[in-house]
Amino acid sequence: MMLREEVVEDEVELAFDKTGHILALNADIWVDVGAYSTYLWSAGMEPLQTGGLMPGPYKVPAMRYCTRGVATNKTPVGTYRGPGRFEADFFRERLLDLVAQDLGIDRVEFRRKNLISLSEMPYPIATITPYEHKDEYDSGDYQQTLDRCLKEIRWAEKAKLQGQLIDGRYHGLAVGCFIEGGAAGPKETARLEINDDGSISVYMGSSAVGQGVETVFAQIAADALEIPMDRIRWVYHGSTAYVSDGYGAYHSRSIVMGGSALLDAANNFKAALFEEAAKRLGCAASDIALGEDKVSGPGGTSLPLSDFAGLTKEGTFLNKKHTYSYGAQAAHVAVDAKIGHVELIDYVVVQDAGRIINPLTLRGQVIGSLVQGLGGAFLEHLVYDEQGQLLTGSLADYLLPTASDFPNLRAFVMDEHPSPINPLGAKGAGEGGMVGAGGVIANAVANALQSFKPDLRELPLTPARVWAMTRNKS
Numbered sequence: 001m002m003l004r005e006e007v008v009e010d011e012v013e014l015a016f017d018k019t020g021h022i023l024a025l026n027a028d029i030w031v032d033v034g035a036y037s038t039y040l041w042s043a044g045m046e047p048l049q050t051g052g053l054m055p056g057p058y059k060v061p062a063m064r065y066c067t068r069g070v071a072t073n074k075t076p077v078g079t080y081r082g083p084g085r086f087e088a089d090f091f092r093e094r095l096l097d098l099v100a101q102d103l104g105i106d107r108v109e110f111r112r113k114n115l116i117s118l119s120e121m122p123y124p125i126a127t128i129t130p131y132e133h134k135d136e137y138d139s140g141d142y143q144q145t146l147d148r149c150l151k152e153i154r155w156a157e158k159a160k161l162q163g164q165l166i167d168g169r170y171h172g173l174a175v176g177c178f179i180e181g182g183a184a185g186p187k188e189t190a191r192l193e194i195n196d197d198g199s200i201s202v203y204m205g206s207s208a209v210g211q212g213v214e215t216v217f218a219q220i221a222a223d224a225l226e227i228p229m230d231r232i233r234w235v236y237h238g239s240t241a242y243v244s245d246g247y248g249a250y251h252s253r254s255i256v257m258g259g260s261a262l263l264d265a266a267n268n269f270k271a272a273l274f275e276e277a278a279k280r281l282g283c284a285a286s287d288i289a290l291g292e293d294k295v296s297g298p299g300g301t302s303l304p305l306s307d308f309a310g311l312t313k314e315g316t317f318l319n320k321k322h323t324y325s326y327g328a329q330a331a332h333v334a335v336d337a338k339i340g341h342v343e344l345i346d347y348v349v350v351q352d353a354g355r356i357i358n359p360l361t362l363r364g365q366v367i368g369s370l371v372q373g374l375g376g377a378f379l380e381h382l383v384y385d386e387q388g389q390l391l392t393g394s395l396a397d398y399l400l401p402t403a404s405d406f407p408n409l410r411a412f413v414m415d416e417h418p419s420p421i422n423p424l425g426a427k428g429a430g431e432g433g434m435v436g437a438g439g440v441i442a443n444a445v446a447n448a449l450q451s452f453k454p455d456l457r458e459l460p461l462t463p464a465r466v467w468a469m470t471r472n473k474s
Contacts (some may be wrong), residue, residue: 012054020105022114027054027065027091034076043077047374049084049181052128056092057142057177057326058114060435063126072390079250081372082431085180086438090459093176095437097446102443107443108150112175122420137179137324138427140352146177147353149328152412155406158332161452169334170342172448178436180351182252182428187318190262192221192269194312198293198305199233200225205246207238211279211430212361213254220259220424221358227292242313250304252428255357256323265315266427272313274425277303323419325426327351328437329370331444335451340467342378342445349436355429356415366411366433370437373437375401381460437452 013087033043047067051381053066076132093391099112116123127134131417150156153173160170202221208214214235221231235240249258271293274288281288281297289296296302332346349366355364379399382392392398411433418425439458445466454469 014095014099014100017105018103020103020110020113021102022058022060024062025055025060025065026063027051028069030066030382031067031069031072032072032077033069034072034074036076036229045079046077046084046087046154047394048128049446051084051127052088052413053085053181054088054092055126056089057116057140057179058092059110059120059135060126062071065126067262075382075390076382078113079280081369083246084374085431085435086373087180087351089176089436089440090438093174093436094442094446094456096176097174097443099294100183106277106341108146108155108175110145111175112121112143115146115177117143118417122134133367135181135322137326138321138419138421139354140326141417142177142326144416145326145350145352145414146175147326148414149175149348150332150369152348152410153330155330161332164449166334168338169336170448170451171332171334171345172445172446172450173330173332174440174443175328175330176436176440176443177328178226178326178432179434180427180429181322181430182325183251183256183323183422183426184318185257185318185320186247187316188243188261190217190258190265191243191248191312191314192225192265194273194308194310195233196306196309197233198309199231200227201234201236202262203242203254203263204235204237204250204253204258205243207249209249211249211251211254211365212235212358213258214315216357217259217262218257219264220262222262225270225290227290231292234394245316252325255426256422256424256428257317257319258418259316259357259426260317260319260402263303263315263423264317264355265313268313268315273308273311274309274474276311280307288342295400317422319421321421323421325351325353325427325429325432327414327432327436329433329440331440331450333441333444335445335448335466338448340463340465340470342352342461342466344374344406345409347374347406347409347411349433351416351432352414352416352419352427353427353429353432354415354419355425356413357424357426359413362413362429363411365410365430366413368433369431369435370409370433371401371406373434374406374441375399376434376460377438377441378405378460378462381462382422403422
């Protein structure tokens with residue numbers, strides 16, 4: 001199989017028994033990392049993640065994968081939302097549909113019987129060598145999100161549309177399950193400080209890059225201090241002057257790492273505040289309580305928070321294990337075989353992200369990452385000629401998704417299974433929508449065009465490529 005321009009070639013072998021249980025997975029992956037890569041970590045991320053997350057949320061008793069980065073004269077490769085995971089899901093989910101078809105097993109039941117169960121959590125995953133990095137899926141009920149996704153897409157009702165020609169278009173459905181790994185070290189730092197007016201400022205090492213963390217960090221700080229959210233006056237980020245040490249926003253880590261550091265900062269802050277207030281009020285620190293704009297002691301004594309202006313405390317959080325949010329995606333498409341156009345009639349994502357701090361911002365992250373994934377599935381492609389000249393060097397040639405391309409996207413977020421490896425119970429969840437899009441769209445289009453027997457092994461599914469697949473009907 002081939003996918004986009006980065007993955008040069010991918011050979012994936014899947015062994016299974018007659019009942020459809022996966023026995024082993026063997027993968028050899030070559031990744032075009034381009035030229036003059038910014039630094040080794042960035043160039044190596046795609047090969048690492050493509051192989052490491054190839055099993056996704058499925059039980060694979062035996063696994064071997066070998067990934068290779070190939071330096072070429074093409075565009076340098078850097079990290080992008082869901083690096084390697086988008087590719088891995090395409091290969092795996094496409095392969096699962098092909099295997100289910102060969103075995104004569106319903107594709108949903110094939111996935112269901114191979115999903116890791118709740119009772120098997122935490123579930124150890126393949127060890128990366130030569131670094132010998134061991135990891136495990138932290139928590140989750142993968143069956144639950146699959147069932148919810150099938151319900152929301154109305155799978156039982158729509159299944160009869162599979163491959164049907166209706167009003168000149170072929171209809172197809174597909175479903176797939178995904179894992180989003182993220183939110184690990186290095187450590188993150190946060191700081192709280194009392195302002196002159198008694199309000200609280202929050203200083204973060206994690207930066208806002210459009211994910212709405214200012215709101216979420218304010219929520220975390222207010223909850224931890226047990227004060228109204230409007231008492232959190234400012235959330236500062238993006239400067240090395242704000243905290244002693246911080247590593248920023250990437251890897252879906254801001255809430256897990258930064259938010260957990262903020263909890264530690266809140267505990268340290270309250271301890272320092274209570275100790276200082278106890279000295280001034282002549283009581284024990286355990287007798288102090290924090291109110292909306294004051295600290296109170298025994299016998300009705302109190303001091304306004306503005307009296308403590310400048311009091312500040314930091315907190316940190318370090319965790320080398322990843323969180324793993326997870327879910328399922330389903331698509332309903334209609335394909336016009338005459339012109340190769342694919343209409344996305346309905347698309348559903350269900351994602352469990354551990355404990356959710358702000359459902360609205362999380363849902364926005366899921367939808368946003370899904371649109372990026374759909375861009376990779378349908379539109380985005382760096383094309384070179386035989387001499388290595390880039391042919392899609394401007395936005396006139398390199399196609400990006402717009403708001404009108406995919407109007408029917410629905411996201412449902414769940415928080416049934418908090419992560420046990422951080423005090424918030426949160427999981428990184430900014431990339432999950434993208435991860436599953438390529439495989440689900442490919443299978444939906446293949447199922448719509450099943451009468452043409454398409455050999456669908458590449459993305460993006462441009463109109464020209466889809467039209468070419470419809471020329472094979474016997």
